[in-house]
Amino acid sequence: MTVSLIFIPILLVILLNIPRLSGKTAYYVALAFFAYQLIAIFIPTFGSVQLAEVVNKLFRLNVYADGISKIMLISAAIVAFTALMTSKSFVKHDSRLFSLSNLMLLAVAGINGIVFARDIFTVYVFIEVIAAASYIMIVLDKTESSLEGGFKYFIISSIATVMMLFSVALFFLVAGGTGFEEISAAVHNFGGNTIILLAIMLFVSGLLIKGGLIPFHAWLPGAYSSAPAGVSIFLGGIVTKTTGTFALIRFFYSVVGFNDNIKMVLLIVGSVSVVAGAVAAITQKDFKKVLAYSSISQVGYIVMAIGAGTAFGIAAAVFHIFNHAIFKSLLFLNAAAVEKQTGRLDVDSFGGLGAKMPVTSATTAIAFLSAAGFPPLSGFWSKLFIIIALWSANYKGFALVAILAGILTMAYFLNLQKKVFFGEVSPNVENVKEAPLSFTVPAVVLCAITILAGIGFYYIIKTLIFPAVGII
Amino acid sequence: MAIHILLLSLIIICAAFAVVRTRVIRAAIMLAAISIFVTIVLFVLNMPLAAIFELSVCAGLITVIFISVISLTNPLTVEERFEERDNMFKKFLLLPVLIIICAASFYMLTKGINFIPILDVSEAAEISDKAAMWHLKQIDLIGQIIIILTGVFGVVVLFKDNKDDKK
Numbered sequence: 001m002t003v004s005l006i007f008i009p010i011l012l013v014i015l016l017n018i019p020r021l022s023g024k025t026a027y028y029v030a031l032a033f034f035a036y037q038l039i040a041i042f043i044p045t046f047g048s049v050q051l052a053e054v055v056n057k058l059f060r061l062n063v064y065a066d067g068i069s070k071i072m073l074i075s076a077a078i079v080a081f082t083a084l085m086t087s088k089s090f091v092k093h094d095s096r097l098f099s100l101s102n103l104m105l106l107a108v109a110g111i112n113g114i115v116f117a118r119d120i121f122t123v124y125v126f127i128e129v130i131a132a133a134s135y136i137m138i139v140l141d142k143t144e145s146s147l148e149g150g151f152k153y154f155i156i157s158s159i160a161t162v163m164m165l166f167s168v169a170l171f172f173l174v175a176g177g178t179g180f181e182e183i184s185a186a187v188h189n190f191g192g193n194t195i196i197l198l199a200i201m202l203f204v205s206g207l208l209i210k211g212g213l214i215p216f217h218a219w220l221p222g223a224y225s226s227a228p229a230g231v232s233i234f235l236g237g238i239v240t241k242t243t244g245t246f247a248l249i250r251f252f253y254s255v256v257g258f259n260d261n262i263k264m265v266l267l268i269v270g271s272v273s274v275v276a277g278a279v280a281a282i283t284q285k286d287f288k289k290v291l292a293y294s295s296i297s298q299v300g301y302i303v304m305a306i307g308a309g310t311a312f313g314i315a316a317a318v319f320h321i322f323n324h325a326i327f328k329s330l331l332f333l334n335a336a337a338v339e340k341q342t343g344r345l346d347v348d349s350f351g352g353l354g355a356k357m358p359v360t361s362a363t364t365a366i367a368f369l370s371a372a373g374f375p376p377l378s379g380f381w382s383k384l385f386i387i388i389a390l391w392s393a394n395y396k397g398f399a400l401v402a403i404l405a406g407i408l409t410m411a412y413f414l415n416l417q418k419k420v421f422f423g424e425v426s427p428n429v430e431n432v433k434e435a436p437l438s439f440t441v442p443a444v445v446l447c448a449i450t451i452l453a454g455i456g457f458y459y460i461i462k463t464l465i466f467p468a469v470g471i472i
Numbered sequence: 473m474a475i476h477i478l479l480l481s482l483i484i485i486c487a488a489f490a491v492v493r494t495r496v497i498r499a500a501i502m503l504a505a506i507s508i509f510v511t512i513v514l515f516v517l518n519m520p521l522a523a524i525f526e527l528s529v530c531a532g533l534i535t536v537i538f539i540s541v542i543s544l545t546n547p548l549t550v551e552e553r554f555e556e557r558d559n560m561f562k563k564f565l566l567l568p569v570l571i572i573i574c575a576a577s578f579y580m581l582t583k584g585i586n587f588i589p590i591l592d593v594s595e596a597a598e599i600s601d602k603a604a605m606w607h608l609k610q611i612d613l614i615g616q617i618i619i620i621l622t623g624v625f626g627v628v629v630l631f632k633d634n635k636d637d638k639k
Contacts, residue, residue, distance in 0.1 A: 099629045125615035136626040
């Protein structure tokens with residue numbers, strides 16, 4: 001499974017370009033691969049055995065997959081499928097659809113590469129794959145705002161790149177290699193060494209920039225809100241989760257381990273992001289910017305869970321990564337549906353849209369409730385686990401911050417829902433109709449996943465997440 | 473040691489010029505110059521294979537790609553260039569100060585650090601460049617191939633004269 005999920009997208013991109021096929025073909029091929037990825041996780045031998053045999057004869061790849069990898073692969077497949085499907089409604093030209101499909105295949109190859117990595121340099125290389133593909137996707141429309149958002153992302157991302165590369169060099173210096181085992185051994189033998197501390201500090205700072213956490217978030221709102229609709233789903237749903245939080249989990253849980261200082265840094269960065277992201281979201285007037293700041297806040301929860309430094313905390317973080325990928329994709333999808341049907345995203349110009357777009361309104365409300373931690377939706381369980389993890393690790397103050405920030409989350413989402421969907425029908429939206437099936441069908445599917453993951457949380461936790469972090 | 477400091481200083485100077493130049497073609501040449509100095513650093517550090525790759529790929533191939541892309545863009549007029557040059561001095565007035573502050577801060581933060589490997593890395597050093605590249609780092613090579621593919625896509629998508637856009 002591991003090998004095929006990196007190689008197949010590369011092969012597909014080559015086959016789609018030599019000879020160059022149509023945008024529609026590229027679109028369906030990319031969708032088929034994302035569906036294949038989802039199936040291959042549950043049936044690892046599904047069509048990949050022969051390819052894996054050939055690849056293993058030709059290459060010696062240092063890759064592996066565990067339970068956390070599976071959660072990330074499932075999230076990536078669902079988010080990429082939804083993002084590309086949504087993009088089709090906005091892309092007018094065949095060549096643009098062709099480019100977007102290829103870039104999304106390359107980005108997913110990058111995500112899969114990070115997920116399977118056993119080496120810190122490999123993590124760095126594949127983070128750059130995602131960064132390069134994301135940058136091009138953000139600026140694809142070549143509008144002034146998208147170019148500005150993309151430029152900010154590119155420049156700030158480059159700073160993270162330099163930090164991480166320098167950190168990799170320092171790890172190489174002290175550990176004699178960049179594999180997880182070598183670095184882990186060096187950290188455990190010489191943990192107090194200044195070079196190791198400097199390397200950890202630089203790598204974590206790089207990951208926090210990639211994850212868009214406060215105070216490293218300057219690129220995120222502009223990039224999310226100015227990117228084409230489908231790309232916003234992809235960025236908000238999976239990119240920052242993989243390059244930021246998943247890489248943090250791998251780095252701390254599988255490589256360097258935790259100590260009190262590391263935990264405190266993560267808890268402070270996480271709690272500041274949770275609160276400041278939520279406060280900033282309340283003041284925003286643009287639908288997508290509310291969702292962008294909300295992402296900062298939700299990623300803050302994940303980092304707080306990692307900061308608990310326990311296996312249960314990691315399990316809670318992984319579960320919230322999955323849930324956030326689903327409900328944030330649903331929210332960006334519905335923002336795209338609103339933009340498509342009304343041509344605007346300024347929340348003050350709407351009102352009563354729920355009567356015109358009932359499916360979009362209902363699925364948005366469910367996603368909001370899940371994000372705010374309303375039982376029995378999936379977001380409730382992952383937030384509850386985060387709070388329990390913090391409480392049981394004796395970080396009761398941070399657990400209280402997590403609980404109180406839930407009220408802020410509820411405040412900005414209720415405000416948004418009320419302004420956009422509730423109340424009297426605004427003259428601006430009088431002639432608006434429900435979004436086409438290409439929006440409503442994925443919205444209903446994502447909504448169903450949010451509800452089912454909430455009702456069946458015990459199954460997901462027991463069969464996928466707890467075994468992945470060693471909790472029996 | 474002196475040669476290292478000299479080469480690294482030249483790299484920083486070229487990098488600063490690459491950022492502040494108003495004509496992108498000159499910025500691309502500065503980037504090629506950086507690669508040449510990095511090549512010399514790698515030769516001095518006894519890493520000939522990496523040096524050759526740096527010289528051929530970064531200084532050669534990448535510069536060719538840069539120049540081909542630049543040839544697809546509209547050059548600035550003489551007036552625009554003078555205007556940009558005037559703005560450049562204002563925009564980057566503080567750049568030397570910033571570089572000096574960053575360098576001083578880095579020196580102060582790291583002066584107590586002994587950058588000598590703790591472990592005996594002689595075994596790692598014995599692994600040849602060829603073995604490191606083709607046996608130990610195959611997955612990284614694949615990652616870099618994907619970056620190149622993505623970069624090619626970026627160049628094609630962002631810089632080609634899109635007929636669809638004009639319609």
